[in-house]
Amino acid sequence: MHGKRIVVGVAGGIAAYKAAGLVSQLTQRGADVRVIMTESATRFVTPLTFQALSRNHVAVDTFEEKDPSVVTHIDLADHADLIVIAPATANLIGKMANGLGDDMLSTTLLATRAPVLIAPAMNVHMYEHPVVQENLQKLLRLGYRFVDPASGQLACGYVGKGRMEEPSAILAAVEELLQETPTILQGKRVLVTAGPTREPVDPVRYLTNRSSGKMGYALAEAAARAGAETVLVSGPADLTAPPEVRKVEVTTAAEMYEAVMREMKSSDVIIKAAAVADYTPVQTAERKIKKKGDRISLELRKTRDIAEELGKRKEGRFLVGFAAETDRVGENAAEKLRRKNLDLIVANDVTRAGAGFDEDTNIVTVYDQKGEVMSLPRMSKTEVARRLIGLIGERLNER
Template sequence: MSVLQGKTIVLGVCGGIAAYKAAALTSKLTQAGAVVRVIMTESAVQFVAPLTFQVLSRHHVFVDTFDEKDPSVVSHINLADSADLVLVAPATANTIAKIALGLGDDMLSTTLLATTAPIWIAPAMNVHMYENPAVQINMQTLLSRGVRFIEPGEGQLACGYVGKGRLAEPEEILAAVERHFKGEVRRLEGQRVLVTAGGTVERIDPVRYITNDSSGKMGYAIAEEAVRLGAKVTLVSGPSALPVPAGVELVSVQSALDMREAVLSRFEESHVVIKAAAVADYRSAVIADQKIKKKSDSMTLELIKNPDILQELGTLKKHQFVIGFAAETERLDEHALDKLKRKNCDLIVGNDVSQEGAGFSGDTNVVRIFDRNGLVEALPILSKKDVARRLLELTADRLPTKASES
């Protein structure tokens, strides 16, 4: 049975030549078993007649907020509440701006404000419009709120330009929606997942320490998504102000040595280990018992190397699937692949932290995922939750069907 069987998808269609693709998408979703409820903007009606979508979806099409078709319900609230997913395809720059600003001046925007279902957006517009800083900022805002984007393709656009902005093909959108609902099948059921997150704190004295810029957001997002997929999750975290995701066992640590002990003691029982923490490479050779007083114009601090936890895991692993992270500022592919091989990882996630949208403290990331054969997938700028979801999907694809088989 299709994973879309019985799922209600509210499809928002905006004004643009790509609206014709939304008709094909409606047909494919309906054939896959989904209940498709279409909302069109007034501009979309100029490109494709509502009757087209009514015939394809076998449901009334909504355009006017005040054209209530069923007196027993308020239409935009009923649509918002019934949705398992709200998909806007094609999404214009205007509609993206409305959603980012929280405007509700038509049927589609009011429904989007009212829904608690996941929201996906498939943009379609002129290449220069897509690259406009205002549009990019609006998309960044939505990404930080958990909205997912289906990236537009590159090619000949209706306006005559060649570039990025063409609506993803209906088959691509359908596949992405199916992957989303497959996640609800709890693909990591029975797997024990160990995740590390955050930076470590290496003490110099009782009031000073060495650390880094890691916020822990990536590791916490991975832990949260792994629980959603059915895994039993232990999160070993350095100091963080982030809330602990529901269903996750938290093990709080301070130093790299603390983290090493916590991870190694749980490694044998784990099926998947994801080392997202930014562990300090060095620690102070001597930790002073008392605050070090300022006595001279300079101070020399001797540092000694911390154990390489990921490399130890790569050496010790038997049945475990080990994933590392490589935060780089140059030659990302080369350094990430070298790290994967040296540390015997199954996958490694590389990100250039100097790139906009890929830093430690932000809500988004831009990553490239590698295995021993090279690049597996290059992800566009996404929310860290979406990066976590895709990484875990790739992991689930590579695991035995049952934990007992490992």
Template sequence: MNGKNILLAVSGGIAVYKAVALTSKLTQAGANVKVMMTRHAQEFVPPLSFQVLSRNDVYTDTFDEKDSGVVAHINLADWADLVLVAPATANMIGKMANGIADDMVTTTLLATEAPVWVAPAMNVHMMNHPAVVRNITQLYKDGVRFIEPDEGYLACGYVGRGRLEEPEKIVAHIRRFFSEDNKSLLGKNVLVTAGPTREKIDPVRYLTNRSTGKMGFQVAEQAYLKGAHVTLVTTVKDRPIPDAVETVYVDSAEEMYQAVTTRAEKQDAFVMTAAVADYTPLHVADQKIKKQPGDTALEMTRTKDILAEIGARKKARQVVIGFAAETENVAENAKRKLETKQADYIVANDVSKDGAGFGTDTNIVTFYGADGSVEDFPLLEKREVAEKITAKIVEKLG
């Protein structure tokens, strides 16, 4: 981070004291840090604390021009390589989401073209309030990135999610952001599938599985952050994804097959995380099937194998990564899948293990490579697994 310009925007919550420590750690890491504070933030910590640790003036008032040669909020906005709002209160998040600019911090945030990160800190119930969730979703779509709050004892007395992430971890996120391979997929096309397919039985019923799409969405975001043009083919419509990611919404295995194969030619890499149904009803009723006395049977037919199709079509320049969600004989099944699907890697996990199943934020995976390599990983956040997957793509594409 040597020489990087980080603009820290501090809003008014009890977690301001952590922002003081964060300023110190960023400065020690070699970054140039300038701090802006809201009026309420100054109620918790005086600007002098940030001034001493950052060795720079602290900005608190839009009309307090410290240098007559520049307009302060425009100059700061242009100066920053990264803008970090920490802590970000519900009030600050609401202002940002709605384009309100009524003080030094919010005015500068509207003027900057640098990446903007937000580290929320608030009561657990505030964090889950529909208005806050809606504002966070809007900011995410606008390109703002979030450092998830931690869980633990909160200043209000509650125990739950809403505590500002620790300064050390925030610094680690920033360090990763400024790493040399950050744009290592620039100019590459990456297609990701995510979520469960839904196979219709009649107008009100369908067959599906427990996949939530979390893993695929993380892969799509990591590839996007590394500069790739990302196409996300998914059935999941309630998870935020950057607007720059080309999102194709589908429903059934057949629709996903068509969406993937028609876009296959121009792709450099495929990451097939979707849990695609192996079978679909042979006949779909036009009307709701009514309850009848006794048992019934549903006739099924095999769906098209998307991963096998992409593996068979694969060109020398393309990378194909598949997933194997298993409950037994993980290694044996993954190696068989690697061979039959003609993939470069199979990412296998035992979904019966705690922390590795569907719907979790973590995973325990093993990478099986076509070159015979086997890499085991401990329990990781799905974001970290996604980083390792994109690293494999970078490695294969050279």
């Protein structure tokens, strides 16, 4: 980490004293450490302590501008290779989750594009509070990284989860983050499909599925962060793509087919994470179908298989498919991989808790033509996406 600019944010909790050890170790390893403290944090440890350990000025007051040539919180945000929040209190986590910026630390966090590593620390009941857990899950979905708190004796006297991890554990997480290659897909063009499709029955009804698009959107963001020019072809999804991702919106399976075939020509990697309808109504009624009788028949025809068509036109492109299964997961995924001429297939059992549609987490196993490549336990879709993009990058480099 020699020469890396690491910003350490210290919030107002008793665990602030541990942050001094973290700053000391980061500095000893050659990092350029800049510390931002909240006003409450200064009640536990003085800024002078962190100044002596980091050998840099400690920022506390948003309006204290020592260098007129820069705006301090923007300068810190722009030049950080990594931001570590240790300790992260329930209050600061709430601010981050809701986009609030009312002091030096929270405004810097809003302005940065650097990865952020969060080490929560608080009373066990505060940590378990539904609102705090919801805020943590929201930050996880947004791509923030965590060093989970440990269980044990807390300063308040309770015993439970909420104690900030030791500096050595946080340091290990910092080293892992800094070792990641953010440009593993630099110069590549990645096409990702996401979300469901809607097949109209009449002007007010349609056939669809339970896909939320979260996995596909996470993959598009991870690809962009890895340096790829990224295009996201998305069915209807209540999600926002990152500004660096070009989004193409479609509704039906036919529209997704046309968009993918158009975009594939200039793509190096295609990741088919969308849940495309297998069948669509033969006819779409021009007017609302009125309710009459006890039964109604709807004739369906098969849609064009986008992944299969891509496999036929592969021409050196790296193709990744998804298999959402309810039984014989590995067997079905392997058959789909071979039939569609894919390089990798990501399979999950959607009946398992934490791996189904509209979840924030996933449990996946990745296969190639030789068999199982990687198995990931339950983790956030953001983290799954990061791991998959890393694997794709490795495979491309091997080529």
